[in-house]
Amino acid sequence: MSNMSSAAPRPDKRRLRKATKRKSFTLHERLQRIASNFRFSLTFRISLHYAWKLLKTTLLVMLLITIALSAFTLADIDETVVRISVGAPVADAAFSQEVIQNSAVSQAYLRPDTAPREPLPLLSYSIVSLDAMQLTVHGQHASGTAFAMTYNLYRSVNIWGVIVAILLFCDLIRIITFICSRERLLNTVLAPIRDITELASTLSASNLSNRINIAGTKNELKDLAVVINSMLDRIERSYNSQKQFVSDASHELRTPIAVLQGYINMLKRWGKSDPEVLDEGINAIAQETQNMKELVESLLFLARHDKKTLMMEMERFDALDMLTELHREAAMVTPEDTFVLTATESCPMEGDRSMVKQIMRILCDNAVKYTPKGGVITLGIERTEGWVTLSVQDNGPGISQEDLPKIFERFYRADAARKSENGGHGLGLSIARIIVMAHGGKLRVRSKVGVGSTFYVDLPERQASLQSVRPADASQTT
Numbered sequence: 001m002s003n004m005s006s007a008a009p010r011p012d013k014r015r016l017r018k019a020t021k022r023k024s025f026t027l028h029e030r031l032q033r034i035a036s037n038f039r040f041s042l043t044f045r046i047s048l049h050y051a052w053k054l055l056k057t058t059l060l061v062m063l064l065i066t067i068a069l070s071a072f073t074l075a076d077i078d079e080t081v082v083r084i085s086v087g088a089p090v091a092d093a094a095f096s097q098e099v100i101q102n103s104a105v106s107q108a109y110l111r112p113d114t115a116p117r118e119p120l121p122l123l124s125y126s127i128v129s130l131d132a133m134q135l136t137v138h139g140q141h142a143s144g145t146a147f148a149m150t151y152n153l154y155r156s157v158n159i160w161g162v163i164v165a166i167l168l169f170c171d172l173i174r175i176i177t178f179i180c181s182r183e184r185l186l187n188t189v190l191a192p193i194r195d196i197t198e199l200a201s202t203l204s205a206s207n208l209s210n211r212i213n214i215a216g217t218k219n220e221l222k223d224l225a226v227v228i229n230s231m232l233d234r235i236e237r238s239y240n241s242q243k244q245f246v247s248d249a250s251h252e253l254r255t256p257i258a259v260l261q262g263y264i265n266m267l268k269r270w271g272k273s274d275p276e277v278l279d280e281g282i283n284a285i286a287q288e289t290q291n292m293k294e295l296v297e298s299l300l301f302l303a304r305h306d307k308k309t310l311m312m313e314m315e316r317f318d319a320l321d322m323l324t325e326l327h328r329e330a331a332m333v334t335p336e337d338t339f340v341l342t343a344t345e346s347c348p349m350e351g352d353r354s355m356v357k358q359i360m361r362i363l364c365d366n367a368v369k370y371t372p373k374g375g376v377i378t379l380g381i382e383r384t385e386g387w388v389t390l391s392v393q394d395n396g397p398g399i400s401q402e403d404l405p406k407i408f409e410r411f412y413r414a415d416a417a418r419k420s421e422n423g424g425h426g427l428g429l430s431i432a433r434i435i436v437m438a439h440g441g442k443l444r445v446r447s448k449v450g451v452g453s454t455f456y457v458d459l460p461e462r463q464a465s466l467q468s469v470r471p472a473d474a475s476q477t478t
Contacts, residue, residue: 047175047178047179050175050178051175051178051179054171054174054175055171058167058168058171061167062164062167065160065163065164065167066160069156069159069160072156073153073156076102076104077125077127077135077137077151079102080100080101080102080104080105080108080149080151081125081137081139081149083099083100083101083102084099084100084108084139084141084147084149085139085140085141085142085147086142087099087100089109089110092109093109093110093112094107094108094109094110095108095109095147103155104151104152104153104154104155104156105149105150105151105152106134106150106151106152107149107150108147108148108149108150109147109148110141110145110146110147111138111145111146111147111148114145114146125137125138125139125140126138126139130153133152133153133154133157134150134151134152134153135150135151135152135153136148136149136150136151137149137150137151195212195213195225196212196224196225196228199211199212203232208232208235208236208239209236210232211229211232212225212228212229213225244411245302245410245411249295249299249411253292253295256288256289256291256292256295257292259284259288260285260288260289263280263281263284263285263288264281264285266281267281295427298427298428298431299427301431301434302410302427302430302431302434305434310434310438312351312352312355312438312439313352313354314350314351314352314463315350315351315352315353316348316349316350317348317349317350317351317353318346318347318348318349319347319348319349319356319381319388319390320343320344320345320346320347320381321346322353322356322357322360323341323343323360323379323381323390324341325357326357326360326361326364326379327339327341327379330364330368330377334368336373336374337368337371337373337374337375337376337377338374338375338376338377339364339377339378339379340376340377340378340379341378341379341380342378342379342380342381343379343380343381347381347383347388348461349388349459349461349462350460350461350462350463351439351459351463352435352439355435355438355439356390356435356439356457356459358431358432358435359390359432359435359436359443359457360379360390360392360457362428362429362431362432363392363432363455363457364377364379364392365428366428366429366455367392367393367394367396367453370394370396370397370453371394371395371396371452372396375394375395375396376394376395377392377393377394378391378392378393378394379391379392380393383461386460386461386462387458387459387460387461388458388459388460388461389456389457389458389459390456390457390459391454391455391456391457392454392455393452393453393454393455394452394453394454395451395452396452396453397449397450397452398447398448398449398450398451398452398453399445399447399449399453400449404445404447407429407445408429408430408433408443409426409430410426410427410430411426411427412426429443432457436457436458436459439459439460439463440459440460440463441457441458441459441460442458443455443456443457443458444456444458
């Protein structure tokens with residue numbers, strides 16, 4: 001049996017430690033889950049945190065007081081041992097208070113049971129035992145005989161107790177005062193957090209103009225209030241922009257839908273029997289349908305850009321070939337206008353060819369709309385260090401100072417465009433600017449009323465690294 005018991009395997013200590021850690025971790029998780037079910041106010045939690053920090057500081061102070069009193073007690077024992085070691089005992093080998101000179105020592109006497117030895121240096125003693133708040137100290141007298149001394153700790157313990165009691169009492173008063181004044185803390189220091197809560201509860205789609213009052217706040221809470229106010233400003237601008245976009249799109253779609261409905265009603269009444277009315281209605285419906293298609297495609301393009309899903313297929317192509325193709329197509333579509341291509345040298349660059357061509361087509365369409373019949377529209381290319389600049393120049397009415405900063409906004413059309421029959425939807429230049437910015441370029445315009453306008457498209461020659469400095473912004477009338 002003894003052999004079998006000795007051969008039995010011992011428990012794996014490492015496995016036991018892991019099991020103990022798992023149990024303690026599981027218990028800690030359960031306690032956290034239970035504590036999370038209780039909701040305390042922020043001021044109350046701050047008060048508890050402050051009270052705990054204060055108690056930890058008190059424990060440290062108590063430790064320092066204990067060390068200081070212990071050092072004081074040892075120094076007092078040293079001085080007393082020095083006096084006893086050189087003093088002369090009286091009757092029954094006991095030392096008198098004149099020799100001891102310490103009220104904490106209840107008795108001190110020579111030990112007759114010890115044999116004399118060679119005198120040792122002073123302060124050679126040892127604390128033998130601690131019994132009933134008394135220290136028993138053994139030392140050696142100058143004569144070589146050992147002595148015993150009983151040192152009472154009542155005075156040191158009483159001093160320690162009084163100091164600790166006063167410290168704990170003061171801390172308790174401070175903790176109670178801090179907890180009772182948490183409402184003042186809420187009304188002064190934490191007022192911005194309360195304002196944030198109240199503000200968040202009042203925000204809605206119809207009320208985004210409220211802001212946090214930062215008067216009286218300081219430091220981090222003021223920074224938090226400023227950041228939240230800035231965030232609300234951006235949300236309000238984005239929401240208003242989206243609401244304006246939906247309103248403008250609805251307005252633009254309402255007109256062709258009303259035209260379609262009017263021609264359909266006309267065809268129902270007279271189109272079945274009158275071939276001229278039938279042809280007019282079909283042509284008008286086809287034209288309005290094409291306008292609606294273009295508008296919807298533009299809206300989808302802007303929606304993809306806003307959702308960050310607009311993709312560009314970068315490739316290397318010749319800008320001169322692209323402009324030559326555009327020049328030929330524009331001349332066939334609008335033969336009454338004169339299109340001039342001034343570039344003659346090849347100009348390779350990197351970018352999305354179809355998108356760059358769409359930019360130039362938008363600018364050419366605008367030039368055709370605002371140039372009188374028989375006008376001249378000039379297409380050009382200019383290469384600088386690391387950059388390719390495409391340009392479209394017309395001799396139309398030009399753009400006024402008031403309209404110039406707004407022409408790239410969505411659905412914006414100048415007064416001249418609104419009065420014209422083919423004013424468009426006001427989305428072309430917005431789309432062109434989005435494509436240019438996606439290529440890392442810049443769209444500029446130089447215009448003078450009564451003389452004409454020139455649009456410049458500055459694109460980097462290589463998309464991998466945007467080198468050099470972008471051309472200066474010349475989006476002002478000259």
